[in-house]
Amino acid sequence: MTVNVVYFSIMAFSFRNIMTIFRRAAYSKFNTLSGSELVPSISLLVPAYNEEVTVIENVKCLMTLNYPTYEVIVINDGSSDDTLGVLRREFGLDPLPNPEMRNSIDCQTINAVYHNPQYPHLYVIDKPNGGKADSLNAGINLSHYPLISSIDADSLLEKDALIRMARMYMENPEETVAIGGDVRIANGCVIENGAVKEVSLPRKMWPMFQAVEYLKAFLGGRIGWSSINGLIIVSGAFGLFRKDYVIAVGGYRGGYPGEDMNIIIKLHRYMLENKLKYRIAFCPEAVCWTQAPDTYRILSNQRKRWGRGNLKNMIENYDMAFNPKYKVMGLLTMPYNIIFEALNPYFKITGLLALIGYTMLDMTHWRVLAVFWLINFLSGYLLSVGALLLEELAFKRFNKISDLARMMFYSAIKFFGYAQLGGLWRIQGHIQYLRNNNSWGTMTRQSWQEKSDTAKSA
Amino acid sequence: MMPNTTLESRQEQTSLYQEIEQSVKETGLEVSGVLFISCAGGPSYMETQVRGILESQPGLTYKVWGGEEPGSFFILLPGQTLDAVHFQGLLLKQRLQEIIADFDPRMTLASFPEQGELTQQVLIQMEDSVKHHASGEIHIFSREEVQASRSRILIVEGDATVREFLEIRLQMQGYETAVADNGLSALDLMESWKPDLVLTELNLYGIDGLPYIHHIQQLNVAEAPKIVVLTEQRVEQTISLCFQNGVDDYITKPFSPVELDARIRRCIH
Numbered sequence: 001m002t003v004n005v006v007y008f009s010i011m012a013f014s015f016r017n018i019m020t021i022f023r024r025a026a027y028s029k030f031n032t033l034s035g036s037e038l039v040p041s042i043s044l045l046v047p048a049y050n051e052e053v054t055v056i057e058n059v060k061c062l063m064t065l066n067y068p069t070y071e072v073i074v075i076n077d078g079s080s081d082d083t084l085g086v087l088r089r090e091f092g093l094d095p096l097p098n099p100e101m102r103n104s105i106d107c108q109t110i111n112a113v114y115h116n117p118q119y120p121h122l123y124v125i126d127k128p129n130g131g132k133a134d135s136l137n138a139g140i141n142l143s144h145y146p147l148i149s150s151i152d153a154d155s156l157l158e159k160d161a162l163i164r165m166a167r168m169y170m171e172n173p174e175e176t177v178a179i180g181g182d183v184r185i186a187n188g189c190v191i192e193n194g195a196v197k198e199v200s201l202p203r204k205m206w207p208m209f210q211a212v213e214y215l216k217a218f219l220g221g222r223i224g225w226s227s228i229n230g231l232i233i234v235s236g237a238f239g240l241f242r243k244d245y246v247i248a249v250g251g252y253r254g255g256y257p258g259e260d261m262n263i264i265i266k267l268h269r270y271m272l273e274n275k276l277k278y279r280i281a282f283c284p285e286a287v288c289w290t291q292a293p294d295t296y297r298i299l300s301n302q303r304k305r306w307g308r309g310n311l312k313n314m315i316e317n318y319d320m321a322f323n324p325k326y327k328v329m330g331l332l333t334m335p336y337n338i339i340f341e342a343l344n345p346y347f348k349i350t351g352l353l354a355l356i357g358y359t360m361l362d363m364t365h366w367r368v369l370a371v372f373w374l375i376n377f378l379s380g381y382l383l384s385v386g387a388l389l390l391e392e393l394a395f396k397r398f399n400k401i402s403d404l405a406r407m408m409f410y411s412a413i414k415f416f417g418y419a420q421l422g423g424l425w426r427i428q429g430h431i432q433y434l435r436n437n438n439s440w441g442t443m444t445r446q447s448w449q450e451k452s453d454t455a456k457s458a
Numbered sequence: 459m460m461p462n463t464t465l466e467s468r469q470e471q472t473s474l475y476q477e478i479e480q481s482v483k484e485t486g487l488e489v490s491g492v493l494f495i496s497c498a499g500g501p502s503y504m505e506t507q508v509r510g511i512l513e514s515q516p517g518l519t520y521k522v523w524g525g526e527e528p529g530s531f532f533i534l535l536p537g538q539t540l541d542a543v544h545f546q547g548l549l550l551k552q553r554l555q556e557i558i559a560d561f562d563p564r565m566t567l568a569s570f571p572e573q574g575e576l577t578q579q580v581l582i583q584m585e586d587s588v589k590h591h592a593s594g595e596i597h598i599f600s601r602e603e604v605q606a607s608r609s610r611i612l613i614v615e616g617d618a619t620v621r622e623f624l625e626i627r628l629q630m631q632g633y634e635t636a637v638a639d640n641g642l643s644a645l646d647l648m649e650s651w652k653p654d655l656v657l658t659e660l661n662l663y664g665i666d667g668l669p670y671i672h673h674i675q676q677l678n679v680a681e682a683p684k685i686v687v688l689t690e691q692r693v694e695q696t697i698s699l700c701f702q703n704g705v706d707d708y709i710t711k712p713f714s715p716v717e718l719d720a721r722i723r724r725c726i727h
Contacts, residue, residue: 034661034690034691035689035690035691035692035693035710035711036692036693037692037693037694060664060665060666063666064641064661064662064663064664064665064666066661066690068691068692068693068696069693069695118668118669118672119666119668119669120668120699121666159661159663192663193640193642193663193664194663194664195663
């Protein structure tokens with residue numbers, strides 16, 4: 001019950017903000033900003049590990065953003081495939097004789113920095129394998145601009161995404177330390193020239209569940225959390241940070257997944273401990289399209305990794321929970337994440353066991369059970385539909401009625417199996433953590449071109 | 459709604475130019491003179507007067523069409539060289555001024571193929587040139603003007619509205635136009651269609667601005683097209699980099715269409 005109350009109040013915050021967001025999306029003149037000198041410059045950091053299939057297209061997409069001054073820094077994290085080779089051939093890159101690397105943050109020593117004066121805004125760092133966090137730190141050391149943005153190499157940014165984020169940053173440049181973007185599932189969309197041409201839902205089951213899930217998490221949840229400044233995560237796929245504060249908190253933490261959540265917790269901690277006014281915002285109109293895993297094996301690996309990272313972050317920062325010193329973060333966000341996110345599956349299991357026990361002992365009636373279950377289901381469903389409503393109120397990205405109907409359908413059947421699987425994966429992640437199994441798991445990529453072809457032919 | 463109405467009237471006009479072009483072909487003669495006369499503000503019986511004057515000369519074949527504005531006509535004089543057409547123009551002007559005192563008809567004339575190839579664009583340009591010439595002198599439509607009016611402009615622009623606006627506007631100036639909405643298909647078009655000038659946005663899908671400019675100059679064509687950049691990008695460094703890379707002109711949005719016309723005209727001549 002409490003879970004639902006919290007969910008609903010967060011959703012209420014989301015609704016309160018959605019109209020402002022809608023107006024901002026519709027009327028703000030970000031276009032006139034997109035060529036202005038006054039917009040702060042951004043360094044895009046793109047960690048790439050074994051991405052030879054998609055990397056060219058993604059870099060091309062990132063180089064054609066609607067933004068006045070920015071640079072793209074690709075960090076080749078010791079790929080075992082030809083990621084560096086394809087990049088060098090495509091853009092005619094040569095090693096720089098004296099790369100200017102600052103040592104603001106510790107990271108492994110790099111092999112070389114590649115550059116081509118014909119593409120003045122592209123740099124490629126080659127370094128031995130050290131994980132995503134280490135790559136990002138290396139990128140920060142090379143970056144030339146005051147803002148940094150981390151982007152997954154398997155994601156595509158919308159042309160206006162960066163300028164919309166910068167617009168939000170410019171509303172309050174003193175206090176804004178980080179901004180998260182909206183991540184959507186690109187499976188099923190038609191992609192051309194590194195841009196999403198036609199929005200459509202995935203046809204396969206696993207991506208479809210995730211599409212519903214992401215929509216709920218980003219629109220239903222994060223808009224609300226950001227309005228009370230209690231955002232605990234800015235997606236690693238697309239976020240904007242102030243470089244000075246990222247350096248102040250020591251950069252990204254390596255060695256464990258969940259570095260995206262970790263950096264946000266550290267930022268909260270740093271700002272609150274130093275009694276600085278700050279905000280960590282969420283910008284739902286800045287959209288990043290990502291490839292969702294479409295097989296059970298890859299999806300479960302991803303979720304176990306998330307579960308592991310989440311648990312690690314919670315254990316590392318348990319002192320923040322229920323500590324009034326950390327305000328919203330300590331009193332609301334951390335407890336919420338520990339109890340309802342990290343421990344959620346255990347509650348479910350004990351609840352289920354208790355129910356079974358009650359039934360066995362004949363202490364309860366099936367009607368009570370049914371009512372109980374129905375309340376649970378309906379409130380969960382209402383949350384999903386609410387997120388969908390937010391989406392349709394503000395963005396209207398899905399134009400086909402059939403797509404909406406499919407979303408509603410999947411929101412409902414999510415509760416039969418998929419939600420339970422989510423819990424299972426999380427527990428497996430926790431077990432991995434306890435066993436010290438720290439593998440990243442496999443993640444196979446498909447070229448955007450192939451994806452788009454299959455989307456068209458279907 | 460504005461673009462639609464201009465489009466419609468333009469289509470109506472196009473059929474007129476097609477008709478004239480067709481008639482020229484039908485005469486089967488090697489030479490044909492074209493005279494455009496505008497008697498704006500003149501009396502309504504102008505057309506009968508003009509026809510009367512032409513009729514009074516034995517052995518002269520002619521054909522008359524009403525132009526876009528009332529009181530303006532295209533006169534086709536098959537088989538007439540430039541001298542002869544010029545003579546007809548002077549004669550017409552003199553006779554008309556005899557009939558109506560203080561009357562000042564505007565004329566432009568040309569003979570083909572003496573001054574180039576007769577195309578619909580040339581006809582449009584002739585009609586337009588009358589408006590631009592302030593003096594009452596008969597304007598001889600020069601070879602250069604014929605050349606200029608056949609210039610091909612490739613419009614590369616991601617925004618559909620701006621693209622359509624530019625296309626209509628440049629077509630009305632008498633240019634031949636083609637459009638592309640992304641950098642890659644633009645580069646293809648530059649090789650296959652060979653435009654004289656490329657009017658392009660820098661922020662395009664498919665390829666980054668500076669490498670794109672560089673690509674244009676490396677194209678496998680006899681003469682690289684002139685490049686006019688029309689963009690939202692106002693960062694000084696980018697602008698100077700563009701000029702360093704051989705861009706002919708750089709205009710930032712929001713732009714003045716009149717200024718754009720002037721800059722394009724300067725680049726082409």
